[in-house]
Amino acid sequence: MTTITIREQARTIFDDARAMHHQSLERLDAGDLRDAAEKAWCATKRATDALILARTGEKIETSSGTTQELVRLVRTDRDLRPLRGKYFDRQSALHEACFYLGACDPEDDEKLIRETAQYLNDAERLAFL
Numbered sequence: 001m002t003t004i005t006i007r008e009q010a011r012t013i014f015d016d017a018r019a020m021h022h023q024s025l026e027r028l029d030a031g032d033l034r035d036a037a038e039k040a041w042c043a044t045k046r047a048t049d050a051l052i053l054a055r056t057g058e059k060i061e062t063s064s065g066t067t068q069e070l071v072r073l074v075r076t077d078r079d080l081r082p083l084r085g086k087y088f089d090r091q092s093a094l095h096e097a098c099f100y101l102g103a104c105d106p107e108d109d110e111k112l113i114r115e116t117a118q119y120l121n122d123a124e125r126l127a128f129l
Helices: 006-029 033-056 063-076 078-100 106-127
Strands: none
Touching: 006 033, 006 106, 033 063, 033 078, 033 106, 063 078, 078 106
């Protein structure tokens, strides 16, 4: 029987986040900003879940759980502070405003979507410090 380590599980989730971000960029290129925004948000959440798993050993199942655990981790680890604002920017602008409300800001949202790649990179680097 093969046992998958927490580190391997986290890496798999990061891979999933990158695939979701790639889909986001494809939707953006196809002109579907709203779907691209939601996929970029999903990539952000998945990467944050992977970070939490790597740091705590706990799998998070809900968005609210991800948010709560990120806030808790930021309180105890200064290195994670830059991610908090980036996470909430994406949650608010991409997930809530653009996807749910349809209140998309093409210039700002496209920038956030594209910069999600850096969020994924930062989260992965910080996951394995």
